[in-house]
Amino acid sequence: LAKTTQPISMDSYExxxxxxTCSHNNIATNDYITWYQQFPSQxxxxxxxxxxxxxxxxxxxxxxxxxxxSSTLSLPRVSLSxxxxxxxxxxxxxxxxxxxxGAGTRLFVKA
Amino acid sequence: GAGVSQSPRYKVTxxxxxxxxxxxxxxxxxxxxWYRQALGQGPEFLTYFNYEAQQDKSGLxxxxxxxxxxxxxxSTLTIQRTExxxxxxxxxxxxxDRGNSPLHFGNGTRLTxx
Numbered sequence: 001l002a003k004t005t006q007p008i009s010m011d012s013y014e015x016x017x018x019x020x021t022c023s024h025n026n027i028a029t030n031d032y033i034t035w036y037q038q039f040p041s042q043x044x045x046x047x048x049x050x051x052x053x054x055x056x057x058x059x060x061x062x063x064x065x066x067x068x069x070s071s072t073l074s075l076p077r078v079s080l081s082x083x084x085x086x087x088x089x090x091x092x093x094x095x096x097x098x099x100x101x102g103a104g105t106r107l108f109v110k111a
Numbered sequence: 112g113a114g115v116s117q118s119p120r121y122k123v124t125x126x127x128x129x130x131x132x133x134x135x136x137x138x139x140x141x142x143x144x145w146y147r148q149a150l151g152q153g154p155e156f157l158t159y160f161n162y163e164a165q166q167d168k169s170g171l172x173x174x175x176x177x178x179x180x181x182x183x184x185x186s187t188l189t190i191q192r193t194e195x196x197x198x199x200x201x202x203x204x205x206x207x208d209r210g211n212s213p214l215h216f217g218n219g220t221r222l223t224x225x
Contacts, residue, residue, distance in 0.1 A: 010155035034213070043115075043202050043216025044154065087153060099144065099214060 004088045006087070009106040018075040020105050022088030023057050023094045033064060033071045038104070044087060075107075083109045114216035117203050123223045124193055132188045132220045136205030143186050144214065145178055154202055160186065193224045207219040 002089055005023040012018045017064050024033070036044035048055055050062040050071070061074040085104040116135040124130050136143050142161050146154035156170040162183040171177070175193075180186040190197055200221050204214040 036214075041218075043204065043219060044214070045216070046213030049213070085153075099159075100156055101146070103153050 004087075004090055004102050006088050006102065008103065009108065011108050011110065012078055015077050016081055018078050018107060020043050020073045020075075020081070020086055020088075020107070021070055022073070023070045024088070024090045027068050027090050030065075031090050033062065033068075034089045034091075035060070035062065036089065036101070038085045040086065042061045044101070047086075060065045078107075080108045080109050080111060083107060112162055115203055115205055115209060115215050117201075117220050120218065121223075122223045123225060126201035126224055127192055129189065129191045130193055130222065132190075132201050132203075132222070134186045134188070134205075134217060136184065136186070136203070137207075137215055138184075138206065139182075140177030140205035140215070141208050142206045142212075143180055144206075145186070145188050146202045148200045148219070150200075155198065159187070183209060191224075193222075195224045198222055198224045 003026060006020060009077055012110050032049055034049040035047045038044040038051050048062045050064050052068060053063050055062045063072045073086060085106050087101050087104040089101060090100060091099055118133045123132055142159060144159040145157040146158055148154045158168040158178050159166055159169040159173055160180040163180050167224055173192045178186060180189045188201060202216055202219040202221045204216045206214050
């Protein structure tokens with residue numbers, strides 16, 4: 001399983017765009033990149049998944065360069081409610097396989 | 112169901128007692144996962160099932176921990192002879208197939224061993 005490295009914490013202000021970068025130098029050909037969000041007292045929640053280039057949904061964008069050794073989760077115009085822990089995972093999809101979470105990035109959005 | 116359901120929500124037990132934690136996945140979900148999460152840390156993988164088959168139990172800390180999913184739906188995580196170090200949030204997740212499906216987590220069971 002590819003190991004991931006992401007910042008331990010980040011601070012931002014309301015209305016700003018936040019970019020969280022995850023390194024995964026040993027990503028395998030069949031691996032996908034998946035991000036989850038976790039609020040206190042809740043389980044992690046799927047945000048976005050991608051394989052290469054760019055993926056966008058109603059919540060975030062995911063940018064993956066050609067070598068796929070890193071990825072960047074982009075949260076547009078964050079609000080206080082985006083304060084959470086964000087996990088980057090790499091593996092053969094998110095279902096039916098051993099799925100390992102790291103320590104995640106704690107994002108704190110200030111007013 | 113609407114989501115993954117775990118019970119009990121909270122469990123306080125005395126050291127040495129056995130506990131059984133239940134997970135009711137989203138209806139039709141093939142894969143089911145168990146995680147343990149300590150405060151301030153990410154979820155720690157314990158084990159997972161595809162249908163009723165336990166595919167990987169390499170994350171179970173020791174032989175006091177076991178899990179089953181006999182009919183491919185509800186799962187039970189059992190901890191025998193609990194110890195204080197077993198205190199944690201235990202989370203269950205399910206996903207719809209063996210492909211690239213997101214994990215859907217329950218709200219967890221907070222286990223406290225006194």
